[in-house]
Amino acid sequence: xxxxxxxxxLFLLLLTCGMISTGDPCVAAQPKAxxxxxxxELRIQETNSPTWVAYAQPRENQACVFLxxxxxxxTILGFGxxxxxxxxxxxxxxxxxxxxxxxRAYFSPQxxxxxxxxxxxxxxxxxxxxxxxxxSDGDTTLASFSIAPDLKFRIPLxxxxxxxxxxxxxxxxxPWSPPAWMKDSKKMLQGGKLLPEFxxxxxxxxxxxxxxxxxxxxxxxxxxxQNEPMAVQRWESCLYTAEEERDFIKNHLGPTLxxxxxxxxxxxxxxxxxxxxxQRASVLLSDPEAASYVWGLGFHWYExxxxxxxxxxxxxxxxxxxxxxxxxxxxxxxEGFDPKRISDWSLGERYGRSLMGDLNAGAVGWTDWxxxxxxxxxxxxxxxxxxxxxxxxxxxxxxxxxxxxxxxxHFSKFxxxxxxxxxxxxxxxxLLASAFLNPDGSLVAxxxxxSDKPLDYTFWMKGKATDIxxxxxxxxxxxx
Numbered sequence: 001x002x003x004x005x006x007x008x009x010l011f012l013l014l015l016t017c018g019m020i021s022t023g024d025p026c027v028a029a030q031p032k033a034x035x036x037x038x039x040x041e042l043r044i045q046e047t048n049s050p051t052w053v054a055y056a057q058p059r060e061n062q063a064c065v066f067l068x069x070x071x072x073x074x075t076i077l078g079f080g081x082x083x084x085x086x087x088x089x090x091x092x093x094x095x096x097x098x099x100x101x102x103x104r105a106y107f108s109p110q111x112x113x114x115x116x117x118x119x120x121x122x123x124x125x126x127x128x129x130x131x132x133x134x135x136s137d138g139d140t141t142l143a144s145f146s147i148a149p150d151l152k153f154r155i156p157l158x159x160x161x162x163x164x165x166x167x168x169x170x171x172x173x174x175p176w177s178p179p180a181w182m183k184d185s186k187k188m189l190q191g192g193k194l195l196p197e198f199x200x201x202x203x204x205x206x207x208x209x210x211x212x213x214x215x216x217x218x219x220x221x222x223x224x225x226q227n228e229p230m231a232v233q234r235w236e237s238c239l240y241t242a243e244e245e246r247d248f249i250k251n252h253l254g255p256t257l258x259x260x261x262x263x264x265x266x267x268x269x270x271x272x273x274x275x276x277x278x279q280r281a282s283v284l285l286s287d288p289e290a291a292s293y294v295w296g297l298g299f300h301w302y303e304x305x306x307x308x309x310x311x312x313x314x315x316x317x318x319x320x321x322x323x324x325x326x327x328x329x330x331x332x333x334x335e336g337f338d339p340k341r342i343s344d345w346s347l348g349e350r351y352g353r354s355l356m357g358d359l360n361a362g363a364v365g366w367t368d369w370x371x372x373x374x375x376x377x378x379x380x381x382x383x384x385x386x387x388x389x390x391x392x393x394x395x396x397x398x399x400x401x402x403x404x405x406x407x408x409x410h411f412s413k414f415x416x417x418x419x420x421x422x423x424x425x426x427x428x429x430x431l432l433a434s435a436f437l438n439p440d441g442s443l444v445a446x447x448x449x450x451s452d453k454p455l456d457y458t459f460w461m462k463g464k465a466t467d468i469x470x471x472x473x474x475x476x477x478x479x480x
Contacts, residue, residue: 055465080117113409126235176236191232222266254293296326337377348403
């Protein structure tokens with residue numbers, strides 16, 4: 001791992017050295033550049049710093065990334081990943097020194113990529129070794145409620161992650177399915193619906209989960225009402241129409257949390273793909289009572305297949321129609337694990353494209369799926385094996401970093417919680433860019449060159465410019 005300064009440390013160092021002016025930090029500081037590039041050894045590697053010069057008007061046809069820190073948009077919540085049963089079980093099988101490496105790699109602000117957001121599941125999901133719940137069959141009183149299965153692997157790993165981060169992080173919960181006896185199908189797998197007579201019992205189940213997790217030392221920031229409510233999966237799943245989810249939140253989940261003294265917990269609706277997000281938003285948020293309980297809409301990327309559009313414009317439509325709603329990327333991974341593809345550069349590029357598009361469309365944060373998987377892309381009790389940013393061979397203890405880890409790190413390490421996205425514009429199809437103003441006054445710009453060729457471009461901001469030479473298929477972070 002490479003030890004590099006945090007944006008705040010860098011800002012204070014430049015200020016002390018006289019290299020930055022507090023009157024106009026965005027154009028007075030010498031930038032720092034960090035690069036990850038295909039067919040090189042560069043992985044969030046500090047490189048030569050460019051120099052700003054006065055530059056009033058770009059030339060016609062000059063490749064540029066335009067930055068305007070005077071125009072700010074959404075406030076960033078954070079970046080992170082999911083601590084699932086699969087991640088925790090894999091972690092438990094590794095030697096102590098490898099466990100420490102993984103914790104530092106993700107959660108250390110100094111030695112890693114400084115994750116600031118954690119998702120976890122309410123009882124089992126596909127990335128568990130089997131299906132389980134927290135109650136006995138038919139227990140409508142929840143007298144048998146126990147999170148004992150999570151106390152073996154998952155909760156200890158979350159505790160270690162928070163300890164490594166050295167500060168509280170938002171942790172949120174997502175359910176894949178209610179217990180089978182609450183559903184019309186009498187199965188946790190393969191869809192089915194929550195029976196109306198169990199709406200209130202299921203809402204109390206959320207309350208008990210939050211209470212027990214917090215007793216175990218895991219503060220809960222929020223929760224989603226249902227993971228992927230439009231998908232009949234061969235694993236744990238449950239279906240809600242937009243009207244059913246609206247009514248569950250309005251009449252049960254929201255009021256029950258409030259009555260239990262948990263009204264401050266953030267409720268995330270939808271928690272599914274970008275393709276149908278506007279329809280869900282229009283039904284949920286056009287009802288003032290339901291909307292009063294909804295902090296935001298979660299979304300995934302699984303509508304996106306090879307060659308298909310990523311539908312970022314659907315997020316933009318939601319923000320235009322409902323400006324006060326928060327958008328949060330809650331899950332994404334590359335499916336179909338194949339160990340031969342572990343070094344495939346397209347893994348990280350898919351992350352980079354999604355991060356750029358989602359944030360530029362208004363997302364306040366980005367949560368990857370499993371933070372760690374084993375040498376098979378699991379464990380997974382239905383054979384739904386996938387890629388993660390880090391894979392561990394549980395037989396040898398070897399750890400492999402895919403380049404998606406580094407693409408995520410170009411955002412999570414440098415864009416601090418509380419940052420505001422600023423206006424950013426590019427004029428070349430092969431360039432993608434997003435930029436942010438951190439709470440400490442530093443400005444962070446992230447740029448991807450998606451082409452197979454080097455690309456020269458110019459940063460332009462407030463009548464000053466600096467020339468950049470982007471390596472082929474690279475991602476770079478600049479701190480001003």
